[in-house]
Amino acid sequence: MHDEGSGFPIVWIHGFPLSSAVFERQTSIAGFRHIRPDLPGFGRTPPDGTDASMESYAREILAMLDEKKIDRAVIAGLSMGGYIAMQLLRDAPQRVAGLLLIDTRETPDTEEGRAGRLKSVADVEANGIGSVVESMLPKMTYSESLQPEVRAIMETSSKEGVIAALKAMASRPDSSHTLRNAHVAALVVVGDRDVITPPSDAERMVATIPKAEMAPLARAGHLSNYEGAQQLNPIITAFLARHVLRPEHEA
Ligand code: MLT
Numbered sequence: 642m643h644d645e646g647s648g649f650p651i652v653w654i655h656g657f658p659l660s661s662a663v664f665e666r667q668t669s670i671a672g673f674r675h676i677r678p679d680l681p682g683f684g685r686t687p688p689d690g691t692d693a694s695m696e697s698y699a700r701e702i703l704a705m706l707d708e709k710k711i712d713r714a715v716i717a718g719l720s721m722g723g724y725i726a727m728q729l730l731r732d733a734p735q736r737v738a739g740l741l742l743i744d745t746r747e748t749p750d751t752e753e754g755r756a757g758r759l760k761s762v763a764d765v766e767a768n769g770i771g772s773v774v775e776s777m778l779p780k781m782t783y784s785e786s787l788q789p790e791v792r793a794i795m796e797t798s799s800k801e802g803v804i805a806a807l808k809a810m811a812s813r814p815d816s817s818h819t820l821r822n823a824h825v826a827a828l829v830v831v832g833d834r835d836v837i838t839p840p841s842d843a844e845r846m847v848a849t850i851p852k853a854e855m856a857p858l859a860r861a862g863h864l865s866n867y868e869g870a871q872q873l874n875p876i877i878t879a880f881l882a883r884h885v886l887r888p889e890h891e892a
Contacts, residue, residue: 642686642705643668643677649738649885650674650714652702654722656744656864657806658773658798660684663719666870670878672886676714678705680725682802693805695728695813703733715885717741719866720838721806727816730823739885740827741877744835744863746842747816747849758811762804770796770803783834783862791864817849826852826884830873832865833857854880 653664661677668675682688718726723745774795827850831843847853858869
C-alpha cells in the first residue's frame with residue numbers, strides 16, 4: 642500500500658487485473674493525501690486465501706481507513722475499483738466525502754458476462770493468468786505503445802487474486818439504487834475509446850447520480866486515468882476544490 646502526500650485523503654482503488662501502480666500518475670495531484678492499496682492477491686498484497694466479494698473488498702478498505710484513523714475520504718475507483726467504491730457507498734456512506742468513478746458501471750454482469758467469468762476462472766485454475774492478461778491487454782489502452790508497461794502491472798497479479806476477483810465480479814449486485822441515492826458529488830470519468838465500459842455506461846451513471854459531472858477523456862481507452870492523466874488531473878483538482886474542499890460554495 643502506498644500512502645503519499647498530505648491533505649484531504651483520496652483512496653484510489655484499482656481495477657482488474659491491475660494494482661495500485663495504475664494510479665501512479667494521479668499522485669502528482671497536489672494538496673491531497675493519496676492512499677493506494679493493493680487488493681488481496683494483486684500488486685504487493687499476497688492473496689489472503691479466502692473468497693472475495695465486493696463486500697469483503699469494501700471491508701478491507703474500511704479497516705485500512707480505521708487503522709489510519711481517517712473518518713472520511715474521497716473514494717476513487719477504476720472499473721472493478723468502481724464496483725468496490727459503490728459497495729463502500731452502500732455500506733458506509735458517512736465515510737465517503739466524494740466519488741471519482743473511472744471507467745466503471747453500476748450494473749451487474751449479464752448472464753453471458755457471468756458465464757464468461759466462470760469460464761475464465763476454470764482457465765486460470767488450469768493454466769494461470771496468461772490468457773486473462775492476453776485477452777484484456779489490447780482493450781486496456783487506446784495507444785498500443787502503453788501495452789508493455791500495462792502488461793508488467795497486470796503480471797504482478799496472482800492466480801489466487803485473479804480467481805477471487807473474477808468470482809466476486811460475477812456475483813456483484815446492481816448498484817443503481819445506491820447511485821440514485823448518493824448524497825455526495827461524483828465525477829464520472831471515461832475514456833472516449835473505452836471498449837470495456839464505454840461512454841454509454843458513464844452517461845447512464847451521470848443521469849442516475851443526483852450530483853454528477855462527466856469527464857470524457859479524448860483518445861483514451863479503459864485505463865483512462867493512466868492514458869489521459871494530463872487531461873484528467875486538472876479536472877479532478879477543480880472538481881474536488883468545488884465539491885469536497887469548499888462544498889459551502891455549492892449551489
Ligand atoms: C476492470 O478493469 O476492473 C475490469 O475490466 C472490470 C470488469 O471486467 O468488469
